[in-house]
Amino acid sequence: xxxxxxxxxxxxxxxxxxxxxxxxxxxxxxxxxxxxxxxxxxxxxxxxxxxxxxxxxxxxxxxxxxxxxxxxxxxxxxxxxxxxxxxxxxxxxxxxxxxxxxxxxxxxxxxxxxxxxxxxxxxxxxxxxxxxxxxxxxxxxxxxxxxxxxxxxxxxxxxxxxxxxxxxxxxxxxxxxxxxxxxxxxxxxxxxxxxxxxxxxxxxxxxxxxxxxxxxxxxxxxxxxxxxxxxxxxxxxxxxxxxxxxxxxxxxxxxxxxxxxxxxxxxxxxxxx
Amino acid sequence: xxxxxxxxxxxxxxxxxxxxxxxxxxxxxxxxxxxxxxxxxxxxxxxxxxxxxxxxxxxxxxxxxxxxxxxxxxxxxxxxxxxxxxxxxxxxxxxxxxxxxxxxxxxxxxxxxxxxxxxxxxxxxxxxxxxxxxxxxxxxxxxxxxxxxxxxxxxxxxxxxxxxxxxxxxxxxxxxxxxxxxxxxxxxxxxxxxxxxxxxxxxxxxxxxxxxxxxxxxxxxxxxxxxxxxxxxxxxxxxxxxxxxxxxxxxxxxxxxxxxxxxxxxxxxxxxxxxxxxxxxxxxxxxxxxxxxxxxxxxxxxxxxxxxxxxxxxxxxxxxxxxxxxxxxxxxxxxxxxxxxxxxxxxxxxxxxxxxxxxxxxxxxxxxxxxxxxxxxxxxxxxxxxxxxxxxxxxxxxxxxxxxxxxxxxxxxxxxxxxxxxxxxxxxxxxxxxxxxxxxxxxxxxxxxxxxxx
Numbered sequence: 081x082x083x084x085x086x087x088x089x090x091x092x093x094x095x096x097x098x099x100x101x102x103x104x105x106x107x108x109x110x111x112x113x114x115x116x117x118x119x120x121x122x123x124x125x126x127x128x129x130x131x132x133x134x135x136x137x138x139x140x141x142x143x144x145x146x147x148x149x150x151x152x153x154x155x156x157x158x159x160x161x162x163x164x165x166x167x168x169x170x171x172x173x174x175x176x177x178x179x180x181x182x183x184x185x186x187x188x189x190x191x192x193x194x195x196x197x198x199x200x201x202x203x204x205x206x207x208x209x210x211x212x213x214x215x216x217x218x219x220x221x222x223x224x225x226x227x228x229x230x231x232x233x234x235x236x237x238x239x240x241x242x243x244x245x246x247x248x249x250x251x252x253x254x255x256x257x258x259x260x261x262x263x264x265x266x267x268x269x270x271x272x273x274x275x276x277x278x279x280x281x282x283x284x285x286x287x288x289x290x291x292x293x294x295x296x297x298x299x300x301x302x303x304x305x306x307x308x309x310x311x312x313x314x315x316x317x318x319x320x321x322x323x324x325x326x327x328x329x330x331x332x333x334x335x336x337x338x339x340x341x342x343x344x345x346x347x348x349x350x351x352x353x
Numbered sequence: 354x355x356x357x358x359x360x361x362x363x364x365x366x367x368x369x370x371x372x373x374x375x376x377x378x379x380x381x382x383x384x385x386x387x388x389x390x391x392x393x394x395x396x397x398x399x400x401x402x403x404x405x406x407x408x409x410x411x412x413x414x415x416x417x418x419x420x421x422x423x424x425x426x427x428x429x430x431x432x433x434x435x436x437x438x439x440x441x442x443x444x445x446x447x448x449x450x451x452x453x454x455x456x457x458x459x460x461x462x463x464x465x466x467x468x469x470x471x472x473x474x475x476x477x478x479x480x481x482x483x484x485x486x487x488x489x490x491x492x493x494x495x496x497x498x499x500x501x502x503x504x505x506x507x508x509x510x511x512x513x514x515x516x517x518x519x520x521x522x523x524x525x526x527x528x529x530x531x532x533x534x535x536x537x538x539x540x541x542x543x544x545x546x547x548x549x550x551x552x553x554x555x556x557x558x559x560x561x562x563x564x565x566x567x568x569x570x571x572x573x574x575x576x577x578x579x580x581x582x583x584x585x586x587x588x589x590x591x592x593x594x595x596x597x598x599x600x601x602x603x604x605x606x607x608x609x610x611x612x613x614x615x616x617x618x619x620x621x622x623x624x625x626x627x628x629x630x631x632x633x634x635x636x637x638x639x640x641x642x643x644x645x646x647x648x649x650x651x652x653x654x655x656x657x658x659x660x661x662x663x664x665x666x667x668x669x670x671x672x673x674x675x676x677x678x679x680x681x682x683x684x685x686x687x688x689x690x691x692x693x694x695x696x697x698x699x700x701x702x703x704x705x706x707x708x709x710x711x712x713x714x715x716x717x718x719x720x721x722x723x724x725x726x727x728x729x730x731x732x733x734x735x736x737x738x739x740x741x742x743x744x745x746x747x748x749x750x751x752x753x754x755x756x757x758x759x760x761x762x763x764x765x766x767x768x769x770x771x772x773x774x775x776x777x778x779x780x781x782x783x784x785x786x787x788x789x790x791x792x793x794x795x796x797x798x799x800x801x802x803x804x805x806x807x
Contacts, residue, residue, distance in 0.1 A: 089751065092798045093761040094791040099798030103806075115802045118754040126751075128705065128724070130731030131744040137752040166724075213706035226663070226711035229389050252378070256665045260704030262740070265783045267702060269361035272787035273370065273669050274704075303788025 084149035085113040086183070088159045089121040091295050098295050101322040102155040102186055108325050109194060113153060119145045124162040128261040132169055139170050147175035151193060152183040155318050157215025157294045160185045165218065186318060187293050188221055191234040197241070201324030204244030208287030209236055209317075210278065210301065211254045212294030221293070225254050235293050235317055242324050248287045255281075259300035275304045283310060291317045355698035360670035369507075374668040376504065381662040383611025384712070391607070401600050402716035405653035408558075408591050409643065415558040415591045416634065422561025423632055426623040431633045436466035439635045443468060443550070443583060444475055446631055450581045452547035454478040458565065458572035459486055460552030461499060461656055462585050462635060465678040468550075480542040482571040484535055491518045497672025499679060500609045500658035505671050539571070549575035551621075553586035554655070555601060556632075559594045562622035563632060566605060566615040573619050581629045584621065588634050589652040601655060604714035608659040642690045647725045651686050653715040660709035660719055666702055675699060682709035686722040689730070697735040700726035761797060768793035 083106070087099040106113045122142055123135035142163065146152045154160050163183045170176055190196050211233065216222040222233025231253050239245055258264070258274025265271075279301055282290055290305070292298050295316050302314040364370050388394050408415055420430045433439035439462075447455060455472075457463065457479060469479050469490070481490045485503040489496055491514050496502030503511070512526040521534045551572045555564040563584050565572045576582045592598060606612040624630035642648055661667045661681035672680035677688040677696060682703060688696035700723045703709075709719040730736060750756050768776055768790060777785035784790065 087798045089757070089761070093765055094793060096794050096796055096798040096801055100801055103802070115799070115806070117799060117803070120754055120757045121751040123748075123751065126744045126748050128727070129740055129744050130701075130727035130729075130736055131741065131748070132728045133732070134744050134748040138748055141752050141754075213704070213708070217707035217711060224711055225385060226388075226708060227395065229385070256704050256706035256708070258665065258704060260706075263701065263704050266740075267357045267360065267666070268783040268786055269357065269364045270666050270669050270702075271704075273364050274665050276787070277374070277669075299791055300788065303784070303790065306789040307787060 081111070082148070082150045083111050083113040084146045084152045085115045086119060086122075086146065086152050086154035086159070087115065088154060088156045088295070090299065091155065094299070095295055095316070098155055098316040098318060101316065101318040102153075105186075105318050105322045105325070106153065108322070109190065109196060111194070114149070116145050122159040122162045124159060124166075125261055127162065127166055128263075132166070136170055139167050143167070143170075143173075143176050143179045146179050146183070150182060151189060152179065153186055153189045154183070155186045155293070155295060155316060157185040157188075157212045157219055157221065158296055160188075161214040161218035185215055185219060185221065185293060187234045187238060188215075188219060190238070197234075197237055199238055199241050199321055199325065200243075201321070202243040202245075202327060203320055203324040206246045206248055206286050206288045207239060207320065208248035208250065208282040208285070208290045209239060210257060210282075210290060210292035210294075210297055211235075212292055212297050213254075213256050215293050216254055222254070225252075238321065239291075239317065242321070245320075245324075248282060248285045250281050250285055252281055257297045257301055259297050261296075264300055271300070272304070275300050276308075279304050279308075279310065279312070282312065287312060289320070290314045291320055293317050354676070356670070356674055356676075356702040357698065359674035359676065360666075360702070363671040363674055364669060370669055372507070373505065373671060377662045377668045380501070380610060381659075381712075384608055384659060384662065385611075387607040387611040387613065391603075394607075397600060397604055398714055398716050401604055401655075401714060402653060404592060404597050404600060405715050406650075408593060409589070409649060409652055412588065412591065412643065415593060416588060419556055419558040419561055419591060420634075422559065424561070426561050428561065428623060428630045428632055431631060433633055433635045433637070435637050436635075439466045439585065439633055439637070440468050440471040442633050443585070444472060444477070446581065446583055447472070447477055447548050450548055450629070452477075452581070454480070454542075454545060455548040455550060456480050456482050456542055456546035456571075456575040456579065457486075457550040458552065458567060458575055459483040459502075460550065460585055461496075461678060462552055462587050463550065464496060465587075465637065466585075466635070468585075480539070480546070482539050482543065482575055483567070483569060484532065487535060487539065488514060491515075495673065495678070497680065498658055498661055499656050499681075505673065543574050543578050546575060546579045548581045548583065549579035550583045550585060551576060553584050553590050553632075554605070555592050555598060556586055556590045557593075557595050557598065558591055560622060562595075562620050563590075564598060565619045565621065566602070566617065567619070568610075568612075568616045570617045573617060576619075576621065577625075579628075581631070582621065582624065583631045583633060585633045585635065588636055588639050589654075605655055605657050608657040608712065608714040638691050642687070645690070648686060648690065648722055650717050651683065651690075651719075651722060653717055654683055654687075655715060657714055659712040659714065663708045663712045664703070665706065665708070666704065670702070675702070682719045682723070683717070686717075686719055686726060689726050693730065693733065694735060697730050700724075700730060758797075758799070765793040765795075765797070769795070 123138035126135040258271040488503040497505040515521040553563045667681040685699035707720045
């Protein structure tokens, strides 16, 4: 299985630790990902601003970069959603179709492709999960409150399986944080207010570590946490799992093989230095 | 003024913003509770969406069928191509009836056509009889919500308005007292109303009847006391059969307020003995929207307001920030069809979170249409020059890995070494008004990868 690691532009430049955690976490789960160095961005910033035409060269560059992999994995549901949903405006060559189908959010990949729904390790903190709208409503990685009262999803399941970790019960489980790409600049007042309200919900309900699968939401929320000097740490979920797995006594994890029989096998967890 | 400017003005009153957000979130939660209780709710949404899709695909046939059946019932049917023609038709009917005053139950279409100011200018006294509508009418404001027109006002505001216009004691803010004052005031108006105007929630093609859903019974009272009933409807209000109605009434009130059904679901099929009934069918841009495949679905809207209650932007910016008859997410996809230039900031008044699409009882892909309007606005040169230029520049950087690497390094180094006061100057950097920028690392991920992984 050839896995290409897509580290979105803003993570590459401003949150390298999230890229590193993603790479190491995959490695611990037995996946040696490759990072093609000519990669840049998925093109979403332009397209969401109404400049889809300008984004097309970026789409083609993305496809050229990643079409040789079986899977493309990124620690950002929003970018993945963009590739899957909005790369419909370039010619649908075999390469484009392949890339659209095989680009996965990290936790969707871990859950759906690797078949891992529980992880060993310890992280003794109260963790507040911020659901990214594109991951949740776009990629269906979690239940939506518009449809059902059951609060369940890929990431909350993985987090709950970590020893010592308690999940915050929020007043509003899946309200948008207000980042929204260039929205955070053009609608600064609404964006900031939405972010402040989200952070407040976590603060009121005891979150010590604020996490999520999408670093763009977290960048915005972290900006507010740091401005207000709130007693809360912001970490991408890949960082939590990577840290939790570091001290693991267990050496293997049960992985589903995605075959018709639902077979599973024990895979060794590689411990990194 | 654009949406961001009006929204910022609304948000500057932090306490009122909190109250507005929480009030509408409460309605959203009531909606959730009602929805969770219906196991087949998602099937109902699909069915409603399909019925509307079918109806829109044969709108011409159904409109003519509706007209024939309404005429057979003794109703006069009028056609209006636009708002101006609609207003002229209504005025003419009022004059023909020799009337100088009328009562009106809730109708977003007449708001859309700006009927009230037109009639007032022509010497007709108009009284909106829906309580919320009456409040905003007295204040000379536009409704700020489809279903809850005065939701931007607190009871203290209403008390002040009623003190000024209805003579309630100064400082009276008890909802019961205020409602009673409105009731007495409206009774008088109902009794002297010669003409009653209603909106239309559904028009049934096979019977020629119109259906009006209210919680206050004001449509019934108005129509039954007046000599002439004028029902004004957008041409997309049709459903084929009476049997289809149940699908929509089950969805409408649950989505709007969390009620199982509106208090009154009134069917108006024919005029009573010695009275008149008219139906005015209005296009006003709907045919144009029908001709846009990407946006056709927006005509399925049954005006429940659920997308407003769920929209985190609407809840924090208020209905007036949209400056369009229909505010919120649905307004943001309807308004560019009417005037792309004037409303070009509305499709951007969204994070594209998709919650609107998920609550929509007729499954309009609202957030996908917002995205598509953005592209059209970009193509038609309606984006601010800075945005357009910035995106062109960004695109040329992101299509060239070498320039991207260099640009990223320059940005990081800049953040690391420039003074905080400069990088966070609020005049230059809107992000920094309420947020810190990320702490720039020395090394990018790709630098790390190059050093670690051979």
